[in-house]
Amino acid sequence: MRLLFVGFFVALFSITSHAKTELKEAEKREILSLLHKQAEAWNEGNLEKFMETYLNSEKLVFIGGNGPTYGWQATLDRYKKNYPNKAAIGKLEFKILNISKIDTRTVFLIGRFELTREIGNLAGHFTLVIQKIDGKWLIVSDHSSAEG
Structure with a gap:
């Protein structure tokens, strides 16, 4: 009986801890909205x-x-240096390949970027760590790699 009782609580804890890290549809929409923005x-x-x-x-x-x-400022300065004008900036499109919740306030996202530009197209993949801070989803880590 004691073993059954312990087993029940282990199963219950596993289910509730998994539920906390499952990405809710509303959270997914908020994160996709962040990328759209x-x-x-x-x-x-x-x-x-x-x-x-x-x-x-x-x-x-x-x-x-x-x-x-x-x-933040160093990252903005890096973007301004590498993309100094509209010809370098071009048109950006994202394709989301995978999005998963790490914990109750952290999401890991894998995607592909495609940059259509007059000076030559650029594409590659990225991973983002996104956290909910003060009620708002924000990117805390971005690793982007261009192809070729």
Whole structure:
């Protein structure tokens, strides 16, 4: 009887802990909206607005082909240097490949970006760590790699 009782609580704990890390449809919509806002801002050529989707903190990390960049301002400066005008910015589209919840306030997302530009197209993959901070989903880590 004691074994049955312990087994019941182990099963109950497993079910409730899994339920807490399952991505709810509303959360998924909020996160997809965040990426839509990002693409929209990028396509307007508004890098400051694009950066509103990132945690405005020195804890933000962006990892690209030249290694990590730490901090919100340094990440914005990196974008401005690498995409100085509309010809370099082009038109951005995202394709979401996988999205999963790590814990109650953290999501891991894998996607593909496609940048259509006058100066030559650019595409690749990215991984994002997105956290809910003060009721708002924000990107805290971005690792983007271009193809070729």
